[in-house]
Amino acid sequence: MTEAAEHEEYDVVIAGAGVNGALIAKHLTHAGFRVLVLEAGPGSAWSLDGYSRHLDHFYAAASKGPESPWPPAVAAPQPDTADIRSGAGYFVQNGPDKYGSSYTRAQGGSTLHWLGVCLRMLPEDFELRSRFGVGHDWPLRYADLEPYYGRAEHEIGVAADVADQAHHGIEFPDGYDYPMRRIPLSFSDQVLADTIDGMRVTLEGESIALQVRSYPAGRNSVPRGAYRPVGAVDADVDRHDMITHLGERCAGNTSCTPICPIEAKYNAGKTLAQADRGKLRVLAQAVVSKVSVDPVSGMVDGIEYQRYADPASPRHTVHTARGRVYVLAAHAVENAKILLASGLGGGDSLIGKGLIDHPALYAWGLSPVPVGAYRGPLSTAGIEDLRGGAFRARHAAFRFDIGNDGWRATTGGPDSSVVDAVTNQGLYGTKLRAHLAATLPRHVRFSLAVEQLRSEANAVTIDPRHLDAMGNPRPVISYRIDDYTMGGMAAAAEAARQVFRQAGIADCTDPEAGGWFPSVRRDGEVFHYHGMGHFGGTHVMGHRAGESVVDTHQRSWEHRNLYVVGSGSFPTMGTSNPTLTMAALALRTAEHMTEALAARQPIRQGEPSGF
Template sequence: MSEQLSADIVVIGSGIVGSLAARRLALQGASVLILEAGPRLDRDRVVAAFRNSPIKGNWMAPYPPSPWAPHPIYVPKDNGYLKQAGPYPYPAEYIRAVGGTTWHWAAQAWRLVPNDVRIKSLYGVGVDWPLTYEELDPWYQEAEELIGVAGAPDTGSPRTQPFPMEPVAEPWSMRRFRERLAPTYAVVANTVARNSRSYGGRPACVGNNSCQPICPVNAQYTGETAIAAAEAAGARLIANAVVYRIEHDAKGRIAAVHYFDPDKGTHRVTGKTFILAANGIESPKLLLLSASDKYPNGLANSSDMVGRHLMDHPSTSLTFYADEELWLGRGPQSPSSINTLRDGAFRSQHAPYRLDFTNISQVLSVTQDLIKEGVYGAEFDKQLRWRAARQVNVKNVLEVLPDPDNRITLSSEKDAMGIPKPEAHYSIGDYTRRAADVSKADFARIAELMGGTGLRYSADGNFANNQHITGTMSMGNDPKSSVVDGFGRTHDHENLFICSTGVMPTAATMNSTLTGIALALRTAEHILPKPAGVHAAISNAEREASLS
């Protein structure tokens, strides 16, 4: 006889966004139950798996999927989990495990720029958000204090309170970019959830240069820390609980969710309020899977918008040799970028973008290149050192516009548990492609200023994906064109909320996680407000108590 599971708040998904919403609600006194499809992971084992991996350039390698909760794997071969309907491939990567995908993020924790939420009004493209940047500001602040964000003031995102931490110390390579690109381009420190001092019981960065796929010392905030904080606050986590159906009652309220354990035993969990926080692909999949006679198109889908408006950040790039030794690989992987192209009147014509410099060690890629070229003998060492010292890369992070034809649907194929796999329908529009063309001039100018030689542009029309899954459950004021309202409540079900980067109506030009967290904290406050007089931001004492 299985245990009767019930809670005030049932959260589906234990990633950084869902966990921090769960934590906040648990601190408010609610009983919170978190259901996670994947298993618990151990940081040390992930580090060992990376070191033992024969494909170190593939950051999913240390995170093999569990049979009951598969996630997409493409190397060494496609495991066929995320089906591709085309016309352009969308090889999204994410991790179904306790803590979710931020196990291997680069910890870039950007705010939007204010005009990002008004691009329809200002530039005639995309849609406006149902809230303003000013409304988001305190929730960004709370998120930044929770996860420990280090940043510089001059990135285009205004703030009313200071960052919790000073920017992370600038690697030599990025200093040289900053010095040599000035005044043409302003290179600034990235806004990151990486400690520049001890914070939240975690140490300062010591430059392991493996932020992706794993920070061995926990200087970078991840979903592992978030779920630990939720559990410390009183939330209960059940791992390996693969939710396959959300059940509603006659009035359309959510009554329960059903999950499989790894042996395919079924369990039913009741609750008062439900939060779907299973990322921008698995969440719409679950809503579509939960179709019923009353809701034949799936839950929360009277608008037919569930799964639509799939967005991410495509990137093109330039790799070249600088004319001085920079030795990427010292310090964290993603330290600096150019933020001056994230907004402007040009947005009526083409996408805005960030320009991002990698500080990932070039040793692996240079070695692979030399082997491919058939360089042998003493020349190998000589070339390896020369190239590893000088090879650099700049990429753009391009906005894509919401397009209803870009979407996640249910595949006719099923996974090992008999659950339909997600299927991606994706294309990259002219708005984004025009920006890629424009940015090539920036690439060329940057290379020129760095004395670049051996310029290698990514192939025309070939875009790398950045795993910033957005849009598939967009928020908006109109129930006919959006899935949730401005507080994350589904238009169709009073007690079903969505906490996910998937609620973002546009993708802007920044990694989406911080915005996802800020929106989720705002949703949590909406579900269960803090008592009057308690400031929205987390106090230091509360933070230290919950995170230590």
């Protein structure tokens, strides 16, 4: 395979074409720097034809989980939630608890299958240790990130109204609003709000009023001012120009996860398409296997990658990419894996240590009246009121996501309900149809995402006994859900029961009847949880080298021309879905890199890095 990339000079080499890598590539190319992006997975989602094939793959898939449209290449395996029970698959689950999340190794990364929730973290989430005596403080405060949140909301294209989002001390600059108006609340949200709004629950003696609230979403709606929503993209500029307005509004496909058919939901391919293409080279099917470090200077002097032609085969050739600066933007787990495989972790190093997620509980029920389930974006509202408060000194905070997708995630509805009616209830004909018409539109689902704090015992490690088809290490995951999080689970489950009772919703939550999920036990109560895909904590940021892996610009303490970016840098995650916060951090990092690169004359390849 010819490998022009190997012989070209780049200012920046980025591993990973997800949201972090794409944002940094976009901004550095526009600042005039030459950027190479290496993507481990296929690049097929970056063309409209390729994207359509992924959509067909989803339609025909027997199981329609988050991974269903995005089958991995042999060379770039990825975790699959279907493997959690058996223990097979890409992750080596070392226990004691199962890590329940997955991610996508393809150009576009996990934004290809994400839900699109773009919540800012709460100011108190950055100061957990100072305010509540638990977890860690960030080396940044909300005020430090606020301008970048605003920029990230415009990069991603977030639909929300500031009037809904100023809660828990979240502040916006005067005159600021999101680039698009909020996504309309679903009929289900409106029905539930009628009974939930104003209802109170008590946590650790603190009475908190609940409200069904629209959340900010990376989905296109009605633009404000001159903002033009970004719909479907094609890497080929000529083809892209032929896509007219596709995906410039959400059309309610009820399929944000695992694939928005019209790309009305943000994916990182949109950002990559906005880069200065003359300065950008993207190599898909290039698996970064190792970061090479000059032993004398400690600077990175190259990134080794494995290029493969056939996604069905591990056959590959090995190459090295060189630049002045290097960025690992490969995912919280993959970043740690690459650093460890390069011999850069171990000992007291925090690389890989502190893995977190939002272990989440499902609660599902049957509303007394139709709520119009199975229509609209998978969710359009949440209950945010239990994300913050004094109770956090005692147990984890949590967030309600209110589904518009019926029991799809919990039991496999509507299919499971049809099978039950036909097979177990013996219904057929008009009675079958009437039964389904009377019940399916009443399906209600909450997802209760619970905060988790970093613990160094929860870690990504590697083990030479566990390799993938390319000879690269598979992530070995050690993971335990502690009492702080289980306390939050108990409070969340109780809050959901209260909400169901008050709203007259028949509580159908029965893990035995639903899909299989891993479980943990506390004081005789069993919590069945699923991962939210919110990996974090594996290359934590901090003020000092010994206590963190990267500084506040996500720059490696040990290797000063290496940036390790993404939610792996998070000291805590609060209860926000991490994408918006990592996008804000990536923009801050890109700004820093632009200044640092501009301060030095470009250097020729082969010379010691002057960065």
